[in-house]
Amino acid sequence: MKKFLILILLPNLLFAELLLEITKGSENPYRVAIIPFQGTNSSVNIIVEVLKSDLIRSGEFFILDEEMLLSIPSNIEEIKPSEWKLLNIDFIVLGNVIDEEPFSVVSPYQIYDVNKKNKIRSSTVFGIPGKLRQLSHYISDGIYETVTGIKGVSATKILYVNEIINSTDSDYILYVADADGANEQVLLKSSEPIISPAWSPDSKKIAYVSFETGMAKVFIQDIGTGERELVLLNDNQISSPAWSPDGKLLSLTLYQDGNAEIYILNLLNKNLTRLTKHYSIDTESSWSPNGTKILFTSGRSGAPQLYEIDLTKLNTKPSRLTFEGNYNAKGSYLPNNEGIVFPSISNCFEVL
Amino acid sequence: MTSNNKSIISYSFIGLFIASCSSVQVTEEAVYEDSIQSIEVSSKRAESSTPTESKAVLANATVYFEFDSFNLSSRSIQALKSITMLMQDNSEIEITISGHADERGTREYNLALGQRRAESVADYIELKGISRSRLTIKSYGEEMPMIQGSNERSWARNRRAEIN
Incomplete structure (x- = not known):
């Protein structure tokens, strides 16, 4: 049984800097106390600030206010579990920052599980001086993964396009930023639209559609x-x-057949393999985590729906995955074969 | 660096000792940061390769479509009839047909939909005896709305194919 989820992302376009806000998180968040890190004040303040906002933004965590702390243990041995049970705290994070700018910045930290009365993680992040936010994102992902069992995303980056539409001319700017919108x-930068940016699996390259030649074309750009x-x-x-997933192939929508059809391009020898053959629209391909399946949007039923092709059985008919609603498109697989996510428009075409 | 490594090793021992019944993750990570280059492209939109002075007669029209549809309405066909007649009488006229979609739906599906709208127009014109070689077809999807706005009136104006 596949799980279907709906993903909504709302970048706030009024601000030049991207602001990502999650307005509602889990009903039952993990309750965490972050003991003020030891070390140089200025660095510690940035690191703990970013760490807190990362965890809160994930929607899975409640962070106890610093004023509410009943004691400030300086190490795991000083933790009195009963005290933290009173505050309903599940996990305690302790750490320090060894800041020797401009040479190094290192942050060892531990996570204590109040219920198990145990240390459950001890880790050290070796940061880059002047990039303290990045260091915090690594700590945050460590906490997230230890507590939830799922890899965190705070240290990842996002790609997005900002359109500045004027009456005479427009600017389209493709940005990369940290997952929290900082460090944009x-x-x-182009005078023509840019859409569909996609990371290569090693995050060193991106592919995107640019209209700079007068029509939609796919470019690959080396970020460095x-x-x-x-x-x-x-x-x-x-x-x-x-x-x-191995970065060697790129699936694309080509219009050379007078209609949108999906092909796979071998990036080394530029060989093309055609995947779809139907008079309706076939586009928005995406790869399964192990690279054996392709999910795509097709209009073959009369409205956009999601279909799947098994690359190991190329001659079989694509199987239809979505049946509810009359607009289900741009699907992508979740890691570990947990299902797919896609935007869906309800019957009244109001929600995307 | 070596002293740090040593302290990690001793951590891991303490960790194993205290948490004999549950596992402790002991890790080391180094922050990795790529360098980033930014570039700028600007393009004058080359709409037509034909010199303007040879275009004594201009063939311009905009036809509109229903949501998620690329069928030509009878009104659209009237507009295309006059374009076709112009092209029959003036063999030097070449046209670009640009398909567009409203903002609803996904960008890539709308790009394909805009292309189907442009193709519908091209198919009709070709059916009336105009060579396909005189037609350039492209789509802007939802990227170039004729008017801004998230209401039925704006959407109806933006679901279009422009001929020029």
Whole structure:
């Protein structure tokens, strides 16, 4: 049985800097106390501040206010579990920051489980001086994974496009930023639309659709060097890039057949393999975590619905996955074969 | 660095000792940060390769579509008839057909939908005896709305194919 979830992401376009706000989290958050880290005040303040907001943003955590702490243990041995039970605290985080700018910044930290009366994690993050936020994101992901059993995403990065529409001309800016929206940097600025940015699995490259040549074309750009190239040279539109998990293949939507069809491009030898053959729209391909299946949107039933192709059985008909609602599109697989996520429009076309 | 490594090793021993019944994760991580290059492209939109002076007669029209549809309405067909007649009488006219979608739905599906709308227009014109080589087809999906706004009136104006 597959689980279907609906994902809503609301970037606040009024601010130049991206602001991601989760307005409601888990009903039953893990209750955590963060003991003020020991070390240089300025560094400690930034690290703990970012750590708290990372955990709260995940929606899975409640962080006890510092004023509510009944005691400040300086190490695991000084923790009195009964005291923390009173405050209903499940986990305690202790740590310190050894800040030797400009040479190194190191932060060892521990997580104590109040119910088990045990230390459940002891870890050290070796940071980059001047990049304390990054260091906090690593600590936050360590806490998230230890407590929830799921990998955290605070140390990851996001790609997004900002459109500045004016009456005479427009600017389209492709940005990369930390998962919390901080540390925003421009990857591409264009006078024409940019859509569908996609990370390569090693996060060193991105693929995206740019209209700079006058029609939709897929480019690959090296994030570190800024080098970019058109993935294919032809006279037709190309769109919807998605990287295979090993980074060697790129699935694309090609329009050379007079209609949107999905192909797989081998990035080394530029060989193309056609995946779909239908007179209706087939687009928005995405790869399963093990690379053996492709999920895509097709209009073959009369409205957009999600379908799946098994790459090990290329000659069989794609199987339809969604039946409820008349607009289910742009699906992607969850890791560990837990299901798929996709935006869905209800019958009244109000929600995306 | 070596002293740090030593302290980690001793941590792990303490960890195993205290938590003999449950496991303790003892790890080390180094923050990894890529360098990032930003680049800028600007393009003058080359709408037509034909020099303007040779275009004595201009073929311009906009036709509109229903939600998630690329069928031509009878009104659209009237507009396309006059375009086709113009092109029959003026063999030098070449046109670009740009398909568009409203903001609802996903960007890539809308890009494909806009392309289908442009194709519908092209198919009709071709059916009336105009060579496909005189037609350039493209889609902007939902990226170039004619008017801004999230209401039925704006959406109806934005679901279109522009001929010029």
